[in-house]
Amino acid sequence: MAIRSPVINVMANAALKAARGLVRDFGEVEQLQVSIKGPGEFVSTADTLETSEYVIERLNEYSLAHLLLMGAMADLSGGPLSDLQGDGMFKHFRPRYRGTIIANVGMTRERGNQLIADGLVDLVAFAEMFIANPDLPQRFAALAPIRRSDRALHYTPGPHGYIDYPPYEPDAQTDGGT
Helix, strand or coil, X not given: CCCCCHHHHHHHHHHHHHHXXXXXXXXXXXXXXXXXXXXXXXXXXXXXXXXXXXXXXXXXXXXXXXXXXECCCCCCCCCCCHXXXXXXXXXXXXXXXXXXEEEECCCCHHHHHHHHHCCCCCEECCCCHHHHCCCXXXXXXXXXXXXXXXHHHCCCCCCCCCCCCCCCCCXXXXXXXX
8 A cells, every 4th residue: 555645654654663662572562542633733634544544454463452443533524534424433444453442432321332233343432431420330230320520620630520429329319411
């Protein structure tokens, strides 16, 4: 496959070189983050997709624990990446990666279960939901309300917004939203 952009070529080769180095030095690749977005004001294009396909297909050569695949975080409609909108990212990359795929970004209980049922991913990361719902698995099992975290408090000092969300109690009144 020809990688057209020199910048993209450098990024792809850097990711694969990092993977080779980790395998050489530690015998495995535990974590390697590769972004379709790129640095600075870089905007994803069809060339970026081609490069991501190349890198992800090449990652099959390594014994990765998983590939954390983030769903589209921007509106991709009307552009060269419009097919990746919604769950298109997972549909597109599942046939290209043979290992464990973890879906992330905008997950709900229903969406996560559907992605797994459809065979598009193996696991789902709920990330931000766990901040306000440290008992998230129990809430899912009970079909209980899901609280929203206070995003203004993310990545700030102090415990408020991280450890002050009460656990779900079936008989108690809840004030969270879904």
